[in-house]
Amino acid sequence: MVMDSEFVDVSQGDVGSSSSxxxxxxxxxxxxxxPKVGQEFESFDESxxxxxxxxxEAGFSVRLSSTKRNxxxxxxxxxxxxxxxxxxxxxxxxxxxxxxxxxxxxxxxAKMIVVKSTSKPVFVVTQFHAIHNHILTTxxxxxxxxxxxxxxxxxxxxxxxxxAANIPIxxxxxxxxxxxxxxxxxxxxxxxFYNARRDEVKSYAxxxxxxxxxxxxxxxxxxxxxxxxxxxxxxxxxxxxxxADSGCRRAYAAxxxxxxxxxxxxxxxxxxxxxxxxxxxxxxxTILLACAFLSDETTExxxxxxxxxxxxMPAGAPKMIITDQDPAMTRAxxxxxxxxxxxxxxxxxxxxxxxxxxxxxxxxxxxxxxxCIWESESPDEFEVAWSRVIQHSGFSxxxxxxxxxxxxxxxxxxxxxxxxxxxxxxxxxxxxxxSFFKKxxxxxxxxxxxVVRFTRALKHQRHQELALDxxxxxxxxxxxxxxPIEKKTSELYTQSIFYKFQEELYQSMAYIVxxxxxxxxxxxxxxxxxxxxxxxxxxVIEDKATNYMSxxxxxxxxxxxxCRHILATFSRIQLAKPLLDVYMLRRWTxxxxxxxxxxxxxxxxxxxxxxxxxxxTLHKLASNIIDDAFVSRETCELAxxxxxxxxxxxxxxxxxxxxxxxxxxALSEPVYQEPDKVxxxx
Numbered sequence: 001m002v003m004d005s006e007f008v009d010v011s012q013g014d015v016g017s018s019s020s021x022x023x024x025x026x027x028x029x030x031x032x033x034x035p036k037v038g039q040e041f042e043s044f045d046e047s048x049x050x051x052x053x054x055x056x057e058a059g060f061s062v063r064l065s066s067t068k069r070n071x072x073x074x075x076x077x078x079x080x081x082x083x084x085x086x087x088x089x090x091x092x093x094x095x096x097x098x099x100x101x102x103x104x105x106x107x108x109x110a111k112m113i114v115v116k117s118t119s120k121p122v123f124v125v126t127q128f129h130a131i132h133n134h135i136l137t138t139x140x141x142x143x144x145x146x147x148x149x150x151x152x153x154x155x156x157x158x159x160x161x162x163x164a165a166n167i168p169i170x171x172x173x174x175x176x177x178x179x180x181x182x183x184x185x186x187x188x189x190x191x192x193f194y195n196a197r198r199d200e201v202k203s204y205a206x207x208x209x210x211x212x213x214x215x216x217x218x219x220x221x222x223x224x225x226x227x228x229x230x231x232x233x234x235x236x237x238x239x240x241x242x243x244a245d246s247g248c249r250r251a252y253a254a255x256x257x258x259x260x261x262x263x264x265x266x267x268x269x270x271x272x273x274x275x276x277x278x279x280x281x282x283x284x285x286t287i288l289l290a291c292a293f294l295s296d297e298t299t300e301x302x303x304x305x306x307x308x309x310x311x312x313m314p315a316g317a318p319k320m321i322i323t324d325q326d327p328a329m330t331r332a333x334x335x336x337x338x339x340x341x342x343x344x345x346x347x348x349x350x351x352x353x354x355x356x357x358x359x360x361x362x363x364x365x366x367x368x369x370x371x372c373i374w375e376s377e378s379p380d381e382f383e384v385a386w387s388r389v390i391q392h393s394g395f396s397x398x399x400x401x402x403x404x405x406x407x408x409x410x411x412x413x414x415x416x417x418x419x420x421x422x423x424x425x426x427x428x429x430x431x432x433x434x435s436f437f438k439k440x441x442x443x444x445x446x447x448x449x450x451v452v453r454f455t456r457a458l459k460h461q462r463h464q465e466l467a468l469d470x471x472x473x474x475x476x477x478x479x480x481x482x483x484p485i486e487k488k489t490s491e492l493y494t495q496s497i498f499y500k501f502q503e504e505l506y507q508s509m510a511y512i513v514x515x516x517x518x519x520x521x522x523x524x525x526x527x528x529x530x531x532x533x534x535x536x537x538x539x540v541i542e543d544k545a546t547n548y549m550s551x552x553x554x555x556x557x558x559x560x561x562x563c564r565h566i567l568a569t570f571s572r573i574q575l576a577k578p579l580l581d582v583y584m585l586r587r588w589t590x591x592x593x594x595x596x597x598x599x600x601x602x603x604x605x606x607x608x609x610x611x612x613x614x615x616x617t618l619h620k621l622a623s624n625i626i627d628d629a630f631v632s633r634e635t636c637e638l639a640x641x642x643x644x645x646x647x648x649x650x651x652x653x654x655x656x657x658x659x660x661x662x663x664x665x666a667l668s669e670p671v672y673q674e675p676d677k678v679x680x681x682x
Contacts, residue, residue: 025132027058034130035112040122044078047114047123051080052147059136060084061145065111076116083146084108084134106134143184151188151196159193160200164452169193179619201446208446209238209673215448216243225249227312231304237673240301241447242308244290247462252289252313254593255279258422259289259318261329262345263297270447270675273297277309280422282592283468283496288458289313293447295675302332310336320421324348325407341419344411347426349404356400365393373412377538377552382414413558422587423559447675471495472590480506483571485579497561497588504555504564511568513540521545525573527565538565542573547580560585 033054041047048062055062061083068077084106113127142148151159155176162172173190177183216228223246231240244252260278276291290309294301310317320341323329325348333342353369354362362369368389376382386405390396409415413425445453477490477498486505490498516524521544528537539552549570550556555563562583570579586592622643629639 023133025134025136026130027054027060027132027136029054029057033057035125035128037125037128039125040117041114041124042122044075044114044123047112047125048078048080051112055082055145056142056148059138059142060110060132061147063147074116077113079111079113082108082110082132084132085111108132108134140184143187144189149188149192151192155187156196156200159196163197164456166453166456169197208448209675211448212238212241212451215451219245229308229311232673235673238293238447238675239295240293240304242290242292242305242312243451244312247458248288248290249312250593251279251281251287253315255281255287255422255587256289256313256315257319257420257587258322258424259320260322260424262324263294272447272675274450275305280424281465282494282588282590283465284423284500285465285468285496286461287465288461291454293675297326297328299328299331302329303336306332306336320416320419322421322424322426341416342410343416343421343425344407345426346411349411352400357395357398361393361395365389368392376412376414377554379414382408382412417554417558419557420560421558423561468494468496469590477502481509485567488578489584492584492589494588494590494592501561504562505567508564508567508571511564513569513572525569527551527568538563540565540569542569548582556583560588 035051035054041050048064052062062080063083063085065079065081065085066077067075067079070076084104085108086105087107088103088105109129110132111127111129112125114123115126116122117124137145159169159172162175163169167175169190173183173186173193176186180186213230216226216230220226220228225246226243227245227249228243229241230238233239256279258279261275262278263273263275273294273296274291275294277289279287279289281287290312292305292308294305317337317340320343321333321337322343322345323333324345330342333340350373372382372385372389376385386408390401395401404411472494475495477495479486479490480502483505486502489501493501511527511529514526516526516539518524523542523544525540525542526537527540528535540549542549549566551563551565553563553565555561556566562579566583567579625639629635
């Protein structure tokens with residue numbers, strides 16, 4: 001039986017019982033690691049670390065119970081106790097508390113008291129009680145005890161960078177588990193990761209908008225071509241934010257002729273409306289041209305947004321902009337972009353047919369509507385086809401269809417295909433863009449979180465474009481014919497666009513060309529597929545003065561790629577003449593971005609400063625040393641000795657630097673306040 005006393009020999013057993021039938025437990029720890037009365041330390045922190053290490057070996061957690069200061073406000077006494085010290089008072093727990101916590105206090109008397117010596121600059125152990133009144137934790141579970149878990153500043157910074165790369169916490173733990181050789185060696189548990197994230201968000205509360213402003217300002221300082229604007233209300237709350245980096249502005253200069261615009265919610269905790277401007281690059285891929293946060297979707301907000309787009313982009317307004325049927329957006333575009341063709345998204349309109357029309361009639365006449373909308377090649381042809389299908393379907397009195405007919409010039413291909421649209425007829429490009437970026441963000445993000453993660457996602461998108469550029473330089477497409485025009489376009493176009501042109505050229509060989517009528521300055525040809533085709537005849541008109549040809553199909557006008565009908569006419573009628581350069585749109589070529597006035601300076605990330613890189617480099621080096629040291633006991637002991645020496649030097653350097661190895665973020669007094677939560681439409 002072991003009795004509780006001020007100092008005991010803990011090398012006796014590990015379990016006993018007292019005369020009061022209360023069991024007592026004595027840790028079974030090697031003598032060298034047991035604190036002793038009279039033991040001296042250079043600091044309170046050293047004494048706490050020593051006692052905590054003893055507690056790890058023993059199987060309990062340590063907490064600081066009480067402290068005492070002198071008149072100079074210096075600590076002269078600290079009492080470290082077992083985490084089960086004390087008794088919770090009756091009635092102190094809240095019965096209606098949602099979070100149910102168990103009781104841990106059991107009145108344990110184990111403790112160590114350290115007092116500052118009055119005769120010399122050391123700290124002395126004056127009391128040490130080793131006996132516990134509770135079962136001690138086994139070695140397999142000791143890493144879960146509170147005092148043996150901690151997230152260092154370095155680990156917090158590392159997890160922040162993992163989070164910026166959109167790695168969720170459970171995957172972060174898996175990465176660290178593999179590197180540490182087991183989840184018990186990480187140094188903390190999953191709960192600590194979530195708590196660290198909670199504390200980080202809490203520390204930035206009230207500073208989110210200000211931090212975003214300072215982040216944008218820092219980006220502008222690095223690269224003057226970074227453009228951004230902020231707007232706040234009378235309470236200094238952010239209501240509007242627009243930004244475009246040099247990469248976006250460079251892309252707009254080359255590919256800003258067609259812009260798709262749509263808004264989305266659920267990208268940040270304030271439900272501010274995310275409004276990206278999207279385009280198509282020379283590979284036919286979706287690219288970001290600019291973006292904004294809005295607090296509402298009024299005409300005034302859209303006007304301000306479009307004004308900022310014009311201010312950021314010297315190339316001016318686009319030739320075509322594709323949006324949904326939002327009335328406020330329509331008014332803003334009409335007022336600020338009077339010469340821009342405003343096209344409504346076909347997908348949004350067509351998806352409403354099944355909702356607005358009688359389901360049985362719509363299913364019965366679906367094919368007729370589809371042919372009328374998509375296969376009419378001129379306004380006159382559409383008018384006739386529309387009138388016919390409305391009469392046949394019995395929808396002549398439908399007000400919704402009447403409204404669509406009134407705005408036909410904004411969505412029917414026969415009306416808008418005369419303007420270049422890069423082959424787009426809907427805002428599904430931006431819908432796909434939303435889907436891509438939402439893989440990196442969530443509605444829980446702060447504004448600052450969103451922009452950091454969004455920027456990383458944008459770099460992924462741009463790296464895909466870089467990979468295609470690299471492919472164009474180092475690979476040549478396979479040719480199908482011996483036509484000189486095929487070889488020429490393979491050298492000029494990007495591969496993605498060339499293969500579309502190649503298909504048109506290949507299909508043109510199956511078409512028959514016939515002269516319809518020939519006058520002084522013009523000649524009209526009828527072009528149709530051979531007997532195996534659908535029999536549809538396209539009209540190709542040649543301007544003899546310029547040799548320019550246009551087709552009733554309007555593929556070149558809308559997509560910028562010469563159609564098979566024009567190619568068939570060229571190959572049959574003008575064999576000795578090359579295809580005009582006017583048919584080779586620069587925006588589809590490999591050199592599309594070469595004339596952009598914007599550079600991309602300041603966009604590179606200094607990977608050497610990344611904690612992830614440092615962490616991986618150190619881990620790899622340490623792993624190599626461990627692998628080499630395994631060959632013998634002598635090399636293992638040498639490695640351990642050197643690791644301990646280096647570790648002690650690093651700790652001493654950290655102490656001398658004031659524990660500031662990881663830079664902290666200084667939060668200035670906010671000028672821009674966090675926005676109010678936006679109420680979603682619909």
